[in-house]
Amino acid sequence: MRTLTVDLAERSYPIHIGAGILENPELFGPHLQSRKVAIVSNTTVAPLYLERVRNALRGHELTEIILPDGEAYKDWPTLQMIFDGLLKDRHDRKTTLIALGGGVTGDMTGFAAACYQRGVGFIQVPTTLLSQVDSSVGGKTGINHPLGKNMIGAFYQPKAVIIDTATLTTLPPRELAAGLAEVIKYGLICDADFLGWLERHMQDLNRLEPEALTEAIERSCQAKARVVAEDERESGIRAILNLGHTFGHAIETEMGYGNWLHGEAVAAGTVMALHMSQQLGWITDEAVRRAVALLKQAKLPVVPPAGMQAADFLRHMAVDKKALDGQIRLVLLERIGEALVTADYPAALLAAVLQADYETLTAAC
Amino acid sequence: MRTLTVDLAERSYPIHIGAGILENPELFGPHLQSRKVAIVSNTTVAPLYLERVRNALRGHELTEIILPDGEAYKDWPTLQMIFDGLLKDRHDRKTTLIALGGGVTGDMTGFAAACYQRGVGFIQVPTTLLSQVDSSVGGKTGINHPLGKNMIGAFYQPKAVIIDTATLTTLPPRELAAGLAEVIKYGLICDADFLGWLERHMQDLNRLEPEALTEAIERSCQAKARVVAEDERESGIRAILNLGHTFGHAIETEMGYGNWLHGEAVAAGTVMALHMSQQLGWITDEAVRRAVALLKQAKLPVVPPAGMQAADFLRHMAVDKKALDGQIRLVLLERIGEALVTADYPAALLAAVLQADYETLTAAC
Incomplete structure (x- = not known):
């Protein structure tokens, strides 16, 4: 595993890159502030990798939010599914959101984290090459508007990014x-x-x-x-x-x-x-x-x-x-x-x- | 007119307080980054004060967005009206939003400014005593969720706050x-x-x-x-x-x-x-x-x-x-x-x- 640090003063965070690191509890642990954790994934990625992330988070109270897959769902009603899930399980300001999926999942989960109770922590677990090399760095989060892409969003940095190269074996x-x-x-x-x-x-x-x-x-x-x-x-x-x-x-x-x-x-x-x-x-x-x-x-x-x-x-x-x-x-x-x-x-x-x-x-x- | 400064390093901003200052172009001018400006108000306040703010902004390309009045409309569909208005008139990242109204208008306009293209400028013109003494300071913005108040929002500071005490004469x-x-x-x-x-x-x-x-x-x-x-x-x-x-x-x-x-x-x-x-x-x-x-x-x-x-x-x-x-x-x-x-x-x-x-x-x- 290699680790690099994105240097943004008090918002600096590590990016871990390696094969099979998705299941490593030690990479998640330091960034969780309470027992409550929400994993946000989609209908394509969850069947492949959710169980492994679940294993890494044993001992935590997990909320699992599975979104429909695709850029067409990078919209408000789908974002609302994340807020609904968090509120139903009474997540407070110390919760952490984990984005398990590609760029759409990462952008939406990051934006949800930026907005939920005016900001909670999140960890990116990008599972596509594009999201691994693009959205893992830079803090851009957001959703689309019918009149334009990424028109509604926030600059918001994750606490950590965990890139498991083995997830690319299932990528089309x-x-x-x-x-x-x-x-x-x-x-x-x-x-x-x-x-x-x-x-x-x-x-x-x-x-x-x-x-x-x-x-x-x-x-x-x-x-x-x-x-x-x-x-x-x-x-x-x-x-x-x-x-x-x-x-x-x-x-x-x-x-x-x-x-x-x-x-x-x-x-x-x-x-x-x-x-x-x-x-x-x-x-x-x-x-x-x-x-x-x-x-x-x-x-x-x-x-x-x-x-x-x-x-x-x-x-x-x-x-x-x-x-x-x-x-x-x-x-x-x-x-x-x-x-x-x-x-x-x-x-x-x-x-x-x-x-x-x-x-x-x-x-x- | 009295002016105090909210001291937040590079996000510091002035609060101007006085009677009749709503129409003063010099209070708005220094905080506008381009010719485009959007005034967001509501159906109660707009008939009373919109014309005066319009006068203060002569020479600018104005988009006027009038929301329904009330806490019941502090929700996503109403927020969307702001994004729709901005996108239809092609406001870019240098636009400035002006919130003319009470706390709901200020919270929603501030949140829209925080999210539109990941952040544009905004000026608060609070017209209720509550918003003048509460939401003018602190940068809390947001909307309600059916399961809780202010559950979705951002910390986002205005460029300036203009408090016209004369607006209180029309307050219930x-x-x-x-x-x-x-x-x-x-x-x-x-x-x-x-x-x-x-x-x-x-x-x-x-x-x-x-x-x-x-x-x-x-x-x-x-x-x-x-x-x-x-x-x-x-x-x-x-x-x-x-x-x-x-x-x-x-x-x-x-x-x-x-x-x-x-x-x-x-x-x-x-x-x-x-x-x-x-x-x-x-x-x-x-x-x-x-x-x-x-x-x-x-x-x-x-x-x-x-x-x-x-x-x-x-x-x-x-x-x-x-x-x-x-x-x-x-x-x-x-x-x-x-x-x-x-x-x-x-x-x-x-x-x-x-x-x-x-x-x-x-x-x-």
């Missing part, structure tokens, strides 16, 4: 790929050396080779933790973590939540952001080619949805949280391993990027 | 009295000198004498600010602000939200807490008599609802946020001007206090 291949989109992103935005490592080890990751998984997850969490430590509330540098996300959120919203996985939309969005960076003369054709090849190796889409028009993108991008006073700010690359956030580009260039022929552009990579 | 007398319950509370828990001032000036306050109102509001906010500055997240001393509230919340819940006003329930609850303090030998009969007489002078109930049994109290008190691991913690007085929080008392004494004959006990005061 498409979701593994979606997680790899974020892993590749860290290489692109802030760690050129890690990008080289990924080019050499993508086959190992596809095969779920345990050592490679641990290494990739640790380096991804470290990269994100470095960025978040500098800018906890996303006022500046942290926005670089959204490479591909402004385009990607537009794709997710246009296609309806859940039809394109978040990581898939980010992958196609990353290609668009890289194409734009190349058109601005910042990165080379070769850099774009490397990134596209790596995304393809990870079995990710590199082309936006057929038929999605520039106007469709713009409509969704204008309400994106990264828009400031109507200006669309984008994360672009200055070079491999170095990103920046800017709204200073010709509008015509964005229009051209939204209309480019990505089938042709990516065919040869 | 019962609500003025409810506000006075909290004013009296500050004297009891931490300012014996202020309690003496109140005994001398209660008639002026009942008559809405402007200088007396400003003085009482300022001293109440100062008292609360002192306590909150020591303990922003209510881990210790801050709990003394809940004198009468544990009993009071039980009364409110039992009677149904809104049938007893919050301040009325707190007044009766305060008498119970003082009776208990006296039974423990901490305060004199004379101290109880003074407090009861002052509450009566403020036209507040000093007796719990007829027919409400000890079992009814206990059922609601056990899920109160001040319960820790099932122990019911109470705020009691050691002497006038000095409160403490304790769960260390004979259970039989609490039972006796819940069953005492308050009609007889308070008749002579």
Whole structure:
């Protein structure tokens, strides 16, 4: 097992990464404040792993709250199921919520913890690659609104994150790929050396080779933790973590939540952001080619949805949280391993990027 | 106009108190981050004061969100009206929410600001005495759950509070009295000198004498600010602000939200807490008599609802946020001007206090 610390002064917390650590009571114990604990999971993950977490929490009074699975349920009525469960079992301010599942479970449980009695503790046990490398670090929690993704939420840090790499053996291949989109992103935005490592080890990751998984997850969490430590509330540098996300959120919203996985939309969005960076003369054709090849190796889409028009993108991008006073700010690359956030580009260039022929552009990579 | 500062490091903010200051653009301007501003009010207050706030915000793009009035609407569907209004008008992270109304409007708008895009700015313009002396300081925001009051919320500080004492001229007398319950509370828990001032000036306050109102509001906010500055997240001393509230919340819940006003329930609850303090030998009969007489002078109930049994109290008190691991913690007085929080008392004494004959006990005061 490896442990890294996300350094946020009095809100610092450990991330433990290893195979089979889900059942280890010693990883949970130090973070529980009372006998009452609530495990929040979903209908897919609970049958696979709930029993093991239950074992780790023997001696505690457990409330188990099983939510329906999927981004479509990242909404208020489902969040309410958590509050109902806590209140029915009379959990007070010293309770701890444990999120067992993917990003949706983590975001909702974290937001429930942020709001329940104005804030109780929570522990993340992410069971998808995406949530392990993305939502374990950064404290973003929340739910969707019919008019936009993640529009209602809070910045709220967990007491600990417990990442059991063995849970990835039951993850559908498409979701593994979606997680790899974020892993590749860290290489692109802030760690050129890690990008080289990924080019050499993508086959190992596809095969779920345990050592490679641990290494990739640790380096991804470290990269994100470095960025978040500098800018906890996303006022500046942290926005670089959204490479591909402004385009990607537009794709997710246009296609309806859940039809394109978040990581898939980010992958196609990353290609668009890289194409734009190349058109601005910042990165080379070769850099774009490397990134596209790596995304393809990870079995990710590199082309936006057929038929999605520039106007469709713009409509969704204008309400994106990264828009400031109507200006669309984008994360672009200055070079491999170095990103920046800017709204200073010709509008015509964005229009051209939204209309480019990505089938042709990516065919040869 | 008087201004005091609530000292919370980088979250410090000013409270302005004066007659007619609602229309002063200079009090709003420094706290707005973009042209977009949303005013949240309710169907009772908007017809009286919205136009004046609108004048103070000339030159801004205003979204006006008018909620139904009353504690019964301090719920999720009503909160959702705020999010809907913000998203329809495409407010981004730099927007500012202005809460124009009483405690419910302030709590809901503050919670909406805490959650919208994970946090935007808000300004409180409280128009009831209760909200002016209570919710303007402390950063408590939230909504109710069918199983308990204020169960879902956040600690979130405003950018500024603007208290226009002239708004109290349109406040129903019962609500003025409810506000006075909290004013009296500050004297009891931490300012014996202020309690003496109140005994001398209660008639002026009942008559809405402007200088007396400003003085009482300022001293109440100062008292609360002192306590909150020591303990922003209510881990210790801050709990003394809940004198009468544990009993009071039980009364409110039992009677149904809104049938007893919050301040009325707190007044009766305060008498119970003082009776208990006296039974423990901490305060004199004379101290109880003074407090009861002052509450009566403020036209507040000093007796719990007829027919409400000890079992009814206990059922609601056990899920109160001040319960820790099932122990019911109470705020009691050691002497006038000095409160403490304790769960260390004979259970039989609490039972006796819940069953005492308050009609007889308070008749002579």
